[in-house]
Amino acid sequence: MDQFPILDQLTGPADLKSMDSAQLKALCNEVRQGLIQTISRVGGHFAPNLGVVELTVALYKVFELPKDKVIWDVGHQCYPHKMLTGRWKQLHTIKQYQGISGFLRRDESEFDLFGAGHASTSLSAALGFAKARDLRGSNESVIGIIGDGSLTGGMALEALLNIGDQKTKMLVVLNDNEMSIAENVGALATYLAKLRLMPTYQKVESTVKKTLNKDGLLYRTAAGAKHAATHFTSPANTGLFFEELGFQYIGPIDGHDTDFLIQVFEHAKHLDGPVLLHVLTTKGKGYEPAEKDQRTWHATTGFSIEDGKMEKKSSGVTYTQAFVESLNEVAVNNDKVVAITAAMPDGTGLAKFADKFPKRYFDVGIAEQHAVTFAAGLAAEGFTPVCAIYSTFLQRAYDQIVHDVCIQNLPVVFAIDRAGLVGDDGATHHGTMDIAYLRSIPNLVILSPKDPQELREMTKFALSYGKGPIALRYPRGGGENLTDTVAPIQLGQSETLRRGDDIGIVTLGPIVSEALIAANTLETQGHSVEVLSARWVKPLDEVAILALARRTKKLITVEDGILAGGFGSAIVELLADRGLTEVQVTRIGLPDHFVEHGTIPKLRELVGMDAAAIVKAAEVLLHENRTLASR
Structure with a gap:
């Protein structure tokens, strides 16, 4: 029937x-x-x-x-x-x-x-x-x-x-x-x-x-x-x-x-x-x-109707878990640390902060604008407020970030969860614009970890920064730690993950993993590739980036965000400002259209920002070099 x-x-x-x-x-x-x-x-x-x-x-x-x-x-x-x-x-x-x-x-x-x-x-x-x-x-x-x-x-x-x-x-x-x-x-x-x-x-x-x-x-x-x-x-x-x-x-x-x-x-x-x-x-x-x-x-996720047992969403430590565990660790010894969510205690991980520090936890409801200005008020009175908001929702508070936090140079920590492509929630929830809409704001500094263990250290750095507003952007889900240890986090300092002389890949955030895969592939083809994990969107590590550009004359920038006004644009601006017009640059990131829903690997493949796309871009640049040399 x-x-x-x-x-x-x-x-x-x-x-x-x-x-x-x-x-x-x-x-x-x-x-x-x-x-x-x-x-x-x-x-x-x-x-x-x-x-x-x-x-x-x-x-x-x-x-x-x-x-x-x-x-x-x-x-x-x-x-x-x-x-x-x-x-x-x-x-x-x-x-x-x-x-x-x-x-x-x-x-x-x-x-x-x-x-x-x-x-x-x-x-x-x-x-x-x-x-x-x-x-x-x-x-x-x-x-x-x-x-x-x-x-x-x-x-x-x-x-x-x-x-x-x-x-x-x-x-x-x-x-x-x-x-x-x-x-x-x-x-x-x-x-x-x-x-x-x-x-x-x-x-x-x-x-x-x-x-x-x-x-x-x-x-x-x-x-x-x-x-x-x-x-x-x-x-x-x-x-x-x-x-x-x-x-x-x-x-x-x-x-x-x-x-x-x-x-x-x-x-x-x-x-x-x-x-x-x-x-x-x-x-x-x-x-x-x-x-x-x-x-x-x-x-x-999927679940058993009979007993309600859900499928596991992911294995290992997620970025959100790494963030809140590090936040709680610092908050134990620093009673000035407070945390704010806009109706997302579970998604942002702050429910775990609320359990330990209920008096220092604030859920303001679906009110991102209020959350940011509320944080500004706390910061003005000597506290260290952590505003944990998804990237796509933080867009709603742009004016408050500019007017109430950054103009006054207040030490608010923005924990920007779900940055980059988020997968099955699609265009309304991809956190792809935060680099572009934040990096032009004076006084604000922005960093992004390549893996969960680096996020732990960046969270500690952000909480101790105190010189003004600081933004941490990190993705949904988890990821493997790409290095055995975390190099010290210092303002505007990048990390070189592998050395090379033919071409440089400058990237940041979890998409660093795609750059490393691409570099391995290119090495098997006989190319010497340097991978620089920039860590910072702002300030950029000008010394390391310019040195790499002068040496290789060929750069690929890779970011999990929109290209227009994004991280790659910042690199191109830096080279132009320093007169390095002879450096060839290919920018890899999200194109000028909204991206549909699907798995993150599938979406990266579709928009051309996975390891295969990086290899292809490198081959084009390297081929141009060989062509010029043979003339």
Whole structure:
């Protein structure tokens, strides 16, 4: 018997229109089981998707997609959306090379109306869609969905303020599961928790269901009916914060009651002005291990459905582990060291710091801008704040890095995790731009380790630096230690890993390993290759780089980042400034386009930044030398 009779026949959201209550509940069960079975095999975001099954089905039952505009936030919870919009049979390819994305992408489906990979964007985008509708004179519904975790982001609050002020007709669905990736923090999270725990909640929901069944109230659009609808789910003062912002507030309601959700959506779409529907969901709903440990099950590798045992992500020490272990070691003897995360305690490793030094640990929520300026304030008062943020998320705080940290030359340590290609999360999460967007900032120094053991020593150096801001960039996952020992870390000093006279490879970070492989290959061809691990993006080791350039007259630069304005550009600028125009330079790095999702080795091969590409570039330069010599 077919395990997924409804899903297998589903062609799109329009098919839900003819389904009755029993069929919709059966569909919810199939979506949930399809998620569990598929993600157990291929991995991916898990608990967030299990939590929005009924919400997604109810939305797509009531609204007409893609005419009506449903704008999702982040994308962690988009798998049910993809399953209901014609991509169920492709779900097994999610986040794999040439498979479907793990996030929202406009070029993947007409139902992915707005790309999402970072948090707190949906409401701003939805307001844009709503205003475009008004300017066009059309009448489609616009729905922006946002989680309570994403609501901690300043951008979301900016959007709420603007929506309320504009009085634009649109529906905001607040998906409240009390979590971002880890537990939510902040005053707004506390406020929402109070709404959840109000003793009148069950009584109120019962009253709402009775009220929803009364003819004449729910489908009137007169002002009096709107006022009644705003308050019929709400005890005194419930939702007052949102009402003061200009919203009609409905909730909180059960986000797993499909029939009830449908009734509320049917009503809410007839209301004018901004409406906020507060929906309570359970992250990991329907799979007991995920419900019990929502944090661990936010995203997962493959796992055994029966016992919840996950596949190991990697063997050995990861860069993140090396960083936090070194951080903790220093913090034991230095009580001025404090650590800050923007809602990523597990991903950044700072959960281990929090265990040891809870009073010196700060989770500020999804608020990277605030995190950086908060760190600046701590630094101004004599502390050594470590801001551990993924490279792709640190982009959001560029102005704060410039204005609040670097202009004032404050000793903030930026621990930039997930630098370089990150693999299956794709374009929204690759940390490929940090070298380019940081190296032009005065006062900031930047270094990058070639392996985990070097990161340990660089972390210690960064914590003792104290002369101004310093940034450490390191990748996702782990890597083998490339040398037996770590040469001393000194400001602007590189490390020569092998000597040679024919050509020089100047590189830094974990991609040093590809350079060493390439050098070995070239040596078997009879070429003498020098590999210089620069270690520092800024300041560069000018003495070593210029000496290598003068001796070989041929350089290849290799970086795990974009070429435009990157590390290779810094080398070329240095040579030009010193008048070494005769030196031939080939830069290897990421081209001027966004890179898809896939395994890191595959992506490196595709964009031409692996060992084979380095060998090919070297052969071209060396051949030119032989050609000139023979003339």
